[in-house]
Amino acid sequence: MTDFNNYTPEYTTVWSFPERGNWATHNPKYRGNFAPQIARNIIEMYTKKGDSILDPMVGAGTTLIEAKLLARNALGMDINPEAVELTKNALRFKHHPPSEQKVKVGDARDLTFLKDNSFDLVLTHPPYMNIIKYSDGKIPADLSNISSLPKFCDEIEKIAKELLRVLKPDKYCAILIGETRKGKHMVPLAFNVMQRFLKVGFVLKEDIIKVQHHCTSTERWRAKAMRDKFYLIMHEHLFVFRKARAGEDLSRLKYSRLND
Numbered sequence: 001m002t003d004f005n006n007y008t009p010e011y012t013t014v015w016s017f018p019e020r021g022n023w024a025t026h027n028p029k030y031r032g033n034f035a036p037q038i039a040r041n042i043i044e045m046y047t048k049k050g051d052s053i054l055d056p057m058v059g060a061g062t063t064l065i066e067a068k069l070l071a072r073n074a075l076g077m078d079i080n081p082e083a084v085e086l087t088k089n090a091l092r093f094k095h096h097p098p099s100e101q102k103v104k105v106g107d108a109r110d111l112t113f114l115k116d117n118s119f120d121l122v123l124t125h126p127p128y129m130n131i132i133k134y135s136d137g138k139i140p141a142d143l144s145n146i147s148s149l150p151k152f153c154d155e156i157e158k159i160a161k162e163l164l165r166v167l168k169p170d171k172y173c174a175i176l177i178g179e180t181r182k183g184k185h186m187v188p189l190a191f192n193v194m195q196r197f198l199k200v201g202f203v204l205k206e207d208i209i210k211v212q213h214h215c216t217s218t219e220r221w222r223a224k225a226m227r228d229k230f231y232l233i234m235h236e237h238l239f240v241f242r243k244a245r246a247g248e249d250l251s252r253l254k255y256s257r258l259n260d
C-alpha cells in the first residue's frame, strides 16, 4: 500500500511516466484514465493534509485514491454511475491518517449544491470530445458524446464557470486535456479548452506537457503517418489555473489571462 514505485516529484514542465504507478488500488483498466503520478504531483504541490479537493469527472477514481493516500478530503463526481461504482470500490482500503472521500453521480456543469469558495484544489480530466465514448451515447449529459469542437467547448465553459465559483481564492485548478487530429490536421482541443478557462476569469499558472506512453494505436498508425506526412500525437497538456484573490492587482499578469 505504501510502495510508490520510486515516485519523485516533478520540477519541470515536461512530465513523462513510462512506468504507470500501480500502488494501492490504482488500476489502468479504465479507458483514458490518468497516471497516479499526475494526481500525486498536483496534490502535493498545491495542497496540504486536511485540504479539500474536487474532481467532478472522476472516472475510476485516480484523484480520490491519491487524495486518500495523502490524507486530503475529496469529492468525486461522474455522470456515469458505473464510474462512480468503480471509484467507490477503489476507495475500499484503510489508510492512516484518515480523511474523507465522497463520490456521487452528477453533472460537472451543475455544481449548485456546492458552496462558493469551498475547495482548495480542483483536479480533473474531461473526455477529449468523443475520442473515447464513455457511455456509448446512452447518457445524454456525457460530454464524450460531443463531436463538435465549439459545442464541446461551450459545455467546458459551463464547467469552468462552476469550478471558478467553488474554488477558494488564490487556489489552483488543474485540467489534463489532449489534442486530436481530423483530416490529417491538428484539432487544437487543448488550446480551445484553455481559452474557455481564461474567458471565465482564471489566470494561467502552468502549461505542463505530459508525454504519452503505451498508446496501443501507435504502431498501427505509424506507416500511415509517414505516408500522409503527419506526426502521431504523443503529448497532452496539463493546464494549471489560479483563481485570483478579490481585489488582486493583476496588471503584471495581463498576458496570463484574458483582459476584462
Ligand SMILES: C[S@@+](CC[C@H](N)C(=O)[O-])C[C@H]1O[C@@H](n2cnc3c(N)ncnc32)[C@H](O)[C@@H]1O
Residues within 6 Å of the ligand: 030, 031, 032, 033, 034, 035, 056, 057, 058, 059, 060, 061, 062, 063, 077, 078, 079, 080, 083, 106, 107, 108, 109, 124, 125, 126, 127, 128, 134, 141, 142, 143, 144
Ligand atoms: C478521461 S475520464 C476521467 C478519468 C479519470 N481521471 C481517471 O483517472 O479515472 C472522463 C470522465 O468524464 C466523465 N464525464 C463525461 N461527461 C461528464 C459530465 N457532464 N459530468 C461529469 N462527468 C462527466 C466520463 O464519464 C468519464 O468518466
